[in-house]
Amino acid sequence: MAESRAKRMQVVLTLAERAEEAAGQQLSQAQAQVAAEVEQLRQLDEYAAQYLAIYGERKTGVRPHELIAYSGFIQRLGDARKEQEARLKRFQQQLERLRQAWRVAHQKCESIKELILRLQHEENALMEKRLQKELDELVGQAYVRREQVD
Known part of the structure; x- marks a missing residue:
């Protein structure tokens, strides 16, 4: 007897399940990557806050070249944060x-x-x-035989 359609569809189901599993693995990797990017942004923010706090405490004795360097560094931190936000968004x-x-x-x-x-x-x-049709035929045949015997 030929294999039923339901059994033949099991092969299709197996292939679809493999595709779903592969998609799930990619999704899991992407979730881990997003979590890592969020953490990197958090660390960058934390570093910038610490740097600003430390430098904010130094109100006296700041030389002009230090102020220029500080300003440039703060600018680079801002740029790095923007880049990280863009990366996270992607x-x-x-x-x-x-x-x-x-x-x-x-x-x-x-x-x-x-x-x-x-x-x-x-x-x-x-x-x-x-099955019901076969049973009906068997019952019919048995009835005809009984009628022929009697």
């Missing part, structure tokens, strides 16, 4: 794309599972119908 956008790709893969798996269940129910109903 990773967050990538994370959202990967999250959507995983959702699509997951929904595909769920749809295939539902299809397999429906196919199994249809196949079972068809088998029951065939």
Whole structure:
């Protein structure tokens, strides 16, 4: 007997599950990358706050060249923060794309599972119908034999 459609669909389900798992792994890696980028931004902010606090305490005795160097350093810190924010935003956008790709893969798996269940129910109903037909034929044949014997 030929393999049922539900069993043949198991291969499709396996492939879809592999695609979902791969998408999940990419999503997990992207989440870790976003967390690392958030942490890097936090550390940069913390460093800048500490630097500003320390330099803010030195109100007297600041020479002009120190003030220029301080100003340049603060500017570079601001630039680094902007770059880090832009980097974080790019990773967050990538994370959202990967999250959507995983959702699509997951929904595909769920749809295939539902299809397999429906196919199994249809196949079972068809088998029951065939079995009932065979039983009816056997009962009919037994009745005809009994009638011929009597």
